[in-house]
Amino acid sequence: MTKVSLSLNGKPVSGKVEGRTLLADFLREGQGLTGTHIGCDTSQCGACLVHVNGDLVKSCTMFALEAEGCEVTTIEGVAAGDGTLSGIQDAFREHHGLQCGFCTPGMVMSTAELLKINPKPSEADIRDHLEGNICRCTGYHNIIKAIMAASGQDVSGIAAE
Amino acid sequence: MYNFEIEKPTTIDGAVAALASDEAQALAGGQTLIPTLKARLAAPEKLISLAGITALQGISTDKSGRVCIGAGVTHTGVTNEAAAYPALAALAGQIGDVAVRNRGTIGGSVANNDPSACYPAAVLASGAVVVTNTREIAADDFFDGMFTTALDEGEIVTQLRFPVPKQAAYVKFKQPASRFALVGVFVARFADGVRVAVTGASEEGVFRWSEAEKALSGDFSAKAIAGLSASADGLIGDAHGSPDYRAHLIGVLTARAVQAAG
Numbered sequence: 184m185t186k187v188s189l190s191l192n193g194k195p196v197s198g199k200v201e202g203r204t205l206l207a208d209f210l211r212e213g214q215g216l217t218g219t220h221i222g223c224d225t226s227q228c229g230a231c232l233v234h235v236n237g238d239l240v241k242s243c244t245m246f247a248l249e250a251e252g253c254e255v256t257t258i259e260g261v262a263a264g265d266g267t268l269s270g271i272q273d274a275f276r277e278h279h280g281l282q283c284g285f286c287t288p289g290m291v292m293s294t295a296e297l298l299k300i301n302p303k304p305s306e307a308d309i310r311d312h313l314e315g316n317i318c319r320c321t322g323y324h325n326i327i328k329a330i331m332a333a334s335g336q337d338v339s340g341i342a343a344e
Numbered sequence: 345m346y347n348f349e350i351e352k353p354t355t356i357d358g359a360v361a362a363l364a365s366d367e368a369q370a371l372a373g374g375q376t377l378i379p380t381l382k383a384r385l386a387a388p389e390k391l392i393s394l395a396g397i398t399a400l401q402g403i404s405t406d407k408s409g410r411v412c413i414g415a416g417v418t419h420t421g422v423t424n425e426a427a428a429y430p431a432l433a434a435l436a437g438q439i440g441d442v443a444v445r446n447r448g449t450i451g452g453s454v455a456n457n458d459p460s461a462c463y464p465a466a467v468l469a470s471g472a473v474v475v476t477n478t479r480e481i482a483a484d485d486f487f488d489g490m491f492t493t494a495l496d497e498g499e500i501v502t503q504l505r506f507p508v509p510k511q512a513a514y515v516k517f518k519q520p521a522s523r524f525a526l527v528g529v530f531v532a533r534f535a536d537g538v539r540v541a542v543t544g545a546s547e548e549g550v551f552r553w554s555e556a557e558k559a560l561s562g563d564f565s566a567k568a569i570a571g572l573s574a575s576a577d578g579l580i581g582d583a584h585g586s587p588d589y590r591a592h593l594i595g596v597l598t599a600r601a602v603q604a605a606g
Contacts, residue, residue, distance in 0.1 A: 225382070227521075229441070240443050244375060244443075245374060246374070248393075249395060297442075315442060
């Protein structure tokens with residue numbers, strides 16, 4: 184076992200891990216932050232997305248030891264300390280951008296990166312960016328609507344589905 | 345996944361020394377290696393992470409105008425910073441998905457030589473040079489069949505040097521589940537001729553389509569290759585496409601790449 188130390192949602196944390204311990208498992212089992220979901224465990228579904236040093240990464244496809252010294256942000260670090268939802272989370276709630284909710288943490292983390300790079304994405308930009316986020320409720324319509332709304336775009340003409 | 349140790353050297357020499365031990369394996373971005381380890385298709389005792397080596401980072405242009413990309417640059421890095429070679433930057437922006445592009449590296453992709461990966465097509469069509477810790481290898485001598493390269497045991501790719509063509513484009517037909525190329529074609533027109541490299545299609549990995557190169561070197565237009573058909577011999581046949589289908593795609597995508605080449 185090797186010690187790993189990193190900044191997790193702004194707080195320093197450390198723990199003992201094996202070489203093979205995935206970042207996702209360190210977050211969920213080592214740190215008790217179960218908002219990061221493991222969907223496919225084969226790098227395809229995006230439920231485990233977190234930010235490492237500001238970049239969107241699949242925490243099931245990165246070892247915990249690779250995050251040594253990094254700043255890691257998970258879905259638990261997105262809302263304000265008093266529980267006030269972020270603009271993206273609020274838009275997902277307002278526009279029913281989630282059904283079972285399993286893919287939602289990854290969708291929110293992915294959206295945060297998109298809006299950082301592209302503050303007013305078109306529908307095509309959003310669909311392209313979400314290529315690695317799979318929603319098996321197939322709730323994409325309202326997810327895209329929520330992201331349009333979160334980026335300050337008018338969605339009043341888009342039908343709810 | 346079987347267990348292993350991870351070492352993180354900070355210099356190329358340190359990585360070479362660490363890789364000299366038995367059962368050690370280099371870890372770049374891990375976007376192929378980690379799924380491979382999960383499937384227990386590899387069982388190294390030690391992974392040597394290359395992520396801490398600053399000498400593998402950075403993109404620059406050398407005196408002869410080649411775009412030189414550190415092996416550790418991610419696909420996102422190439423997308424954003426290889427503006428001097430727009431077709432290459434565009435190719436990098438179509439690999440996998442955003443999160444894969446944020447971790448996966450050009451050196452890792454080239455060293456792995458997946459028969460459906462995108463970068464090998466760019467390296468071969470551009471006539472790039474693969475620089476390692478010991479030597480420079482011409483693209484034509486580097487790719488050596490599916491998942492096989494000219495790299496020796498423990499040899500590390502350190503940089504890729506790309507001559508910039510006058511016109512170039514990469515067009516791929518995505519396998520929609522994996523987002524790898526079902527077939528991808530990179531066309532590059534230089535002053536002294538055209539090079540066409542095809543990925544995703546052959547059991548032997550990336551290859552040059554010499555008939556198309558000859559026709560396009562005389563007349564760089566989609567018309568010039570309208571009468572050509574790629575051979576289906578030795579092409580991959582699987583659930584996603586037969587050898588004949590892939591052969592057909594090679595012709596179609598080559599024509600599209602010629603049209604897209606700016």
